[in-house]
Amino acid sequence: MTQEHLNQVAAAVNAVKAKGKINHFYLIACGGSKAFFGPAQYIFDMETEIPATIYSSNEFVHRMPKALGKDSVVLTCSHSGNTPETVKACELAREKGATTIAFSHLVDSPLWKAGEFDVHYNTKDEADDSNGRDAMLYAVVFGILNAIQPNEKYERAIKCVDNLPKLFAANKEKYAARAQEFGEKYKRATILYTMASGANYDVAYSFAICLMMEMQWINSSAIHSGEYFHGPFEITDYDVPFIIIKGLDECRPLDERAHAFCKKFSKEITLIDAEEFDMDGVCDDLKGYFCPLVAGVVLRDYADTLADHRGHPMSVRRYMWRMEY
Amino acid sequence: MTQEHLNQVAAAVNAVKAKGKINHFYLIACGGSKAFFGPAQYIFDMETEIPATIYSSNEFVHRMPKALGKDSVVLTCSHSGNTPETVKACELAREKGATTIAFSHLVDSPLWKAGEFDVHYNTKDEADDSNGRDAMLYAVVFGILNAIQPNEKYERAIKCVDNLPKLFAANKEKYAARAQEFGEKYKRATILYTMASGANYDVAYSFAICLMMEMQWINSSAIHSGEYFHGPFEITDYDVPFIIIKGLDECRPLDERAHAFCKKFSKEITLIDAEEFDMDGVCDDLKGYFCPLVAGVVLRDYADTLADHRGHPMSVRRYMWRMEY
Structure with missing residues (x-):
């Protein structure tokens, strides 16, 4: 993982760590990007008592679950960074005071601008798979877990990411x-x-x-x-x-x-x-x-x-x- | 709704009300019974900050989310009351100290025995639809909401159930x-x-x-x-x-x-x-x-x-x- 990618992960993780309280993790995206969050939801569910829920972006935009607010952490993802529903979801979550982390292949995309903390990933065709989408997500997920409840298991998990x-x-x-x-x-x-x-x-x-x-x-x-x-x-x-x-x-x-x-x-x-x-x-x-x-x-x-x-x-x-x- | 059904609802609602803290609502069933909980999950999500999650019973049994415990409320449903995965899920939840509410058409079924609070419902073919499955679920859901955060809206909702x-x-x-x-x-x-x-x-x-x-x-x-x-x-x-x-x-x-x-x-x-x-x-x-x-x-x-x-x-x-x- 490049230093720039490590810095992006660290910024997102530190922002979550700095929160006094986390009431809910929301994982928001559409289609393949929504499916990408499935394993992360499973990990959160098994490792922490903080609830983690996946919504298709436009349902999240219209539904705005009552628990969403300043104590929430919202992860969003759009490959192009310009999926309108996902950009809107990220903007609304940020307006509500949630900590927003946006994953996107495209730096400076609308989603990149909407999210407070941005994480870039390479595509599978690009040279360096160690900065691929899966690697970046797992680095953030296990980084967050390790920040809120330190455990050598999560440190090992972060190291495993390098093997992807x-x-x-x-x-x-x-x-x-x-x-x-x-x-x-x-x-x-x-x-x-x-x-x-x-x-x-x-x-x-x-x-x-x-x-x-x-x-x-x-x-x-x-x-x-x-x-x-x-x-x-x-x-x-x-x-x-x-x-x-x-x-x-x-x-x-x-x-x-x-x-x-x-x-x-x-x-x-x-x-x-x-x-x-x-x-x-x-x-x-x-x-x-x-x-x-x-x-x-x-x-x-x-x-x-x-x-x-x-x-x-x-x-x-x-x-x-x-x-x- | 018959007096017996009203009593079943009241017992379940009062048990939830008596809890000092609720950390999670779990809605556990299989197939059509799982789908039956969909609208309830939506209602909880829109009306309260307490998370509500649906799992297919056997996934719940094997997964046992970390947040499940004495502060949890677990709703289960099986028409016959003998869906093995749902019975098992209810038993495990109860062992973990959760408040368990079981919906079943069959009184004294295995699920009925597994659940601490049981709610019977009539089938659509039976005489009295006012004790039907939908009516019983909504009476419990809006009863719980009204118990934990009283609101005339929930009182109206409970009355609407009679019109089903x-x-x-x-x-x-x-x-x-x-x-x-x-x-x-x-x-x-x-x-x-x-x-x-x-x-x-x-x-x-x-x-x-x-x-x-x-x-x-x-x-x-x-x-x-x-x-x-x-x-x-x-x-x-x-x-x-x-x-x-x-x-x-x-x-x-x-x-x-x-x-x-x-x-x-x-x-x-x-x-x-x-x-x-x-x-x-x-x-x-x-x-x-x-x-x-x-x-x-x-x-x-x-x-x-x-x-x-x-x-x-x-x-x-x-x-x-x-x-x-």
């Missing part, structure tokens, strides 16, 4: 052949369900709504592994494809149960079992928290090969950025 | 012809998206995962009206069917925006505009909160007519209750 580029590269390589196989096998799929729980649920959500619906125009939906048995499992049939993520956190038994049932009736299951991930350099008690980041990178490659086999580039849009909405 | 049976009957009649039309038009649909936000999001969720996937084996997914523009809208096409609920709460502008865009590119939109609902006997400032209950009743009829036209009764299951899972 290596981890991503190793797992991309490990899953490359399986990604190819997936792309070829499902190139004619008209629907594809994803399933996960716990820290990984939003990886499944992001795959469904961004990678499939948005970027491939394939019908999709993320099913929570626990909810599966209370409705969705009735859709299971021999020809209905599911991607199932088995995570490494406390909720893994939910994924195991869903997989055990689903494989009895569907012949089209793609299993991503995180126990197979190369998690080198991540302490055992932190693997559950780092797992979704690796799962996200692996699944992106699955989508990329699918796009390749379908001749429908991931960059194609029919509405997004092409018209007013 | 009349309201449900009036709107069922009002939408009967449209339900028939829907059933006929979509009897051959292989996928059906639902869309809503705010207090109504979980009505869309319940329609998708229970009424469509579980009871009709039709592919479905609930799209949040705000999230629609950040991925899912790319799936929109002339022949892709959507049910869009326009609510009456603060988030209505999200639904309006989604509908305005969607109707440009899909010819298959079924609009449920709550502004058309007969909301007689509900005060203006409470309509947003009561709207999802009415929307739920109307949409149930839409699903029922669809089932009728498809010759696939809503009661049919291939896995649920038929095997171990």
